[in-house]
Structures are given as structure tokens and as C-alpha cells.
Amino acid sequence: MPEPIIQMRDVWFSFNGQPVLQEVNLHVPRGDFLVVIGPNGGGKTTLLKLMLGLLYPTRGTVAVFGEPPHRVSHRIGYVPQNVHINKDFPVSVLDVVLMGRLRTGRGWSRHTRQDRVAAQQALEQMQLWGCRDRRIGKLSGGQLQRVFIARALVSGPEVLFLDEAMASIDAQGRGEFYDILKELNRTVTIVAASHDMMILSRQVKSVACVNRELHHHDSGEITQEMLDEAYHCPVDLVAHGIPHRVLGLHADKKEDE
């Protein structure tokens, strides 16, 4: 059995007394490509932030590499949902990526040569080295998204969290983006949240649907049928306003492979 990267046990989370997530149990093995789908406001971002240690569960435990997430944040890469924050900020592409190399606040925060080499590699991987000196606000949505992926990758993470990574990429750029993710997934465990079902491409190894509750589908392959069902998920959920199972018969049918 592969080493578990993320373990969530009976996790509940409330915000201002409102339950956002309840009874979440999740197990993400090393090398997984998990996509978390669900309607807007269903708790996808909250789920990710719990795994990142940016939020703490009201009840239950979250462990990443067997430890509380905030202790292993140097092994985690994160691409946030909103990449359009602070577009007027006077900062270059390279400097944004270098932020990913900041080490635990030990004062005198200078970037070393290794930091710059790592930043160059990450930017080259995202085909953005040529834009390194450009101001961040001058980039297109797709380029911006790749800058943020570079910032997440520059620290050499073992697990990568992507929140609505497709939001600012046009249809054209998506195929390319999937290729990048596929390549990354050879070495990095990926957890991606999306309300856009299109992310359920061939590379995805497992799917979880979250709408207050979480339904995890552990499967090595995704059939057209599952895709169809998943695609209807948010529509149905919005219509009924209740959490329900989307992926059919996954509940007790473990390990069909």
C-alpha cells in the first residue's frame, strides 16, 4: 500500500456557527491525482485550507506526511484560487516566484544562488523565463496561473494543492495545462479543487465530491459514465440543495481493481 500523504479523520469545520464540512474522512496516497469537485460554497476551498494548515478543524484531525500540516508546510506547494489579487503590485514575475523559496522566518531574508537557480528552473518549466522581469500585472490570466504554479513548485514540494486552477485559463491553454500536470504527477502528489468538471481529464486518478460532506471515489480509471455523473453533480446539488452521492456505487464497492 502506498504511503499516505494526507489523512483526514472525522473532520468537521464550522464558520460562525455554520457547518461548512462535516464528517470528512479522506486518505490520499503518494502519487495520487485527486480532484475535489463540488458546487461553489460546497467547501472545496475550506477542505484545501484544512489540508494546508491555513485553517484548523473544529473537530477531528488532519495529518500531512503524518504531521500537523503547518509543521510540514515546506513540503507543500499551493496555488491559490485567486491569482488576480494585487495586480497593481510593483513586483516582477521572478520576485513572485522567489517568494516560494522563503524559509521559515529567520530574519535576514536574502535569496541565495540556489534560490535563483530553482526559480529559473521553475520558470523555464512553465515556459515563463522570458517574462521574468515583467511586472506581474502585465501578464495574461494563463501566464499568471503558470507563475503561481512556478511559485508553488520552486520549493520542490512533494504534494501540490491547486484551487480552481483552471479558472483563468482559456480553453486553448487547458490541454497544455493538463500536460504540465501530468508531467508533474510523475513525482508530485496532486490535489486539485475545481467546480469545473472539465478538469476530470484522463490524468485524474481519484475523485472526491464535496458539498458539506465528502464522497471519495478511489479509482484508477475514470469512465465516461463517471464523468457524466460527476458533470451533473453541481447542477443536481444546487437544484436539491442537499448533499448526495454523485459517483454512483462507490460507497461499499472498494478496490474494484
Added chain:
Amino acid sequence: MWEALQLEFVRNALMAGVLVSVVCGVIGTLVVVNRIVFLAGGIAHAAYGGIGLAFFMGWPYAVGTTGVSILSAGVMAAVTLKARHRVDAMVGVIWAVGMAIGVVLLDLTPGYNVDLMSYLFGSILAVPVSDLWQMAAIGIAVIAIVTYYYNDFLAMSYDDEFARLRNVPVTFLYCLLLGMVALTVVMIIRVVGLILVIALLTIPPFIAEKFTGSLRAMMVLSSILSCLFTITGLWLSYLFNLTSGATIILVAAAGFFTSALWDYLKPRRSADQSAGTVNPA
């Protein structure tokens, strides 16, 4: 102009203007990019309570203003960390209560005959040498701190959530920033007065933001612009016998509108270009 420089108070005023400008450029930049202009305004106005307190208790002016500024900055930091969505309301309260306390304490002070206007609109022409040393000390401290934590401040200002994930001590840096804002505000009150503090703190960085590609460059350009505005303002106020603080702010405002106009005309040019080449409509 040259005969004016023979006068000690004019030389002191120029020195004070330069010192304040440098600090203003650095801290003002962080204030603008962190969007805490309103907080800075609140700290500045609450400082009036400190002026009242200083006179009432018979303390030196700097003790009262520094104390109250740091205190109000601390309250604002606490509110920001506990209930971010309530910050603006809280700042409004501190803003008004601080001023009210100042007015009432001055009412209660026996034999009070201080020139109130000098605190509201500044008294750069009356800066004693001892204040210059204080300003220099604050300036060196601020520059040292910001240099030391530069990359952390950059990460926090750009994306505090990601910074937190990279173990940047965001909470500590935020409190440190508000503390430095408080000290800066006390310093600027000397030059332009507490009512005009926000203008000197925000106008130069706001202009500089458009023309610079990094936070560091924005700080440097802000400082230079601030120097330019302060010295020009001083010179004009000397020539035409005007209130120096208000004149400095008007010069800064002129700079602001010039840059805004330049900015307004520039995108139209590039829009015309792209319309000609790309957009068929």
C-alpha cells in the same frame, strides 16, 4: 533663497523635511500596498488624544503622542487579527474617540494656551535640533527593520496567505508594521500636522507605484518624490508666507494630479494602437 538658508530654523526645517520624507517613502509604500491607509489615518488622529494627555499631565509632547499612537496601533492590530471585517468600524471609533479625548483633556488643562493649529497642520519651521535627532533615530530604525525583513514584508504585502504557508511570521510583521506606522505618524505630525499625515504618507507611494517595478524601487522613488514635495512646499511657503504643512500637501497634490493625468493619457495611446492592429471593430 540663499539668505533663507542662513537661518537656523530654515536649515532645521529642511533637515526635518528630508528625514521625514525618507521614512514616509518607506512606510508609506508599505501602508499603500497593504491597504491600511485608513488605519494610518486613525492612528494619526487618535494621536491628538496623546497631545491632550501630554499637556494635561505635563509630559513632553512626544511621550504623549508616541504612547497613544502605539496604543491605538496595538488595538487596531488586535482587531485586525481577531475580526478583520470589523476593522474599518473600529478604526472610525478610535479615530474619533482619540480626538475627542484630546479636546476634552486640553479643556481640563489649567492655563492652557498652546497653539492648536501647529499640531493640526504642522510646525516644521519650529522643529528644534533635539527633534531632528529623534527623527534620525526613528528613520534609521525603520530603514534597518524594513531592510532586514524586506523579503518577508514583500511576501506578506503581496499575498499574506501564501506568506503564512512559507512560515513568514505574518502576525508579527503586521504588528511591527503598525508599530512603525505609529512612530512615523508621530514624526510626520511635526511636519504637516496630524490632519495632513495621510496625504504625505500616501500620495508619493501612490504616484511611485505606477513607475516602479519593485517594492524597493517604489520606496526609493516615494522618498525622492516626498523630498521634492516637502522642499518645494517649504520654499513656496517661505516665498509667499503660507502655512508650510498645507503648502507641502498642495504641492504633493499637484504632483498627484499631474501623474494621474499622465496615466490617463497613456493607456489611450496604447488602446489606439491595439485597436488599429488587433481589434477589427
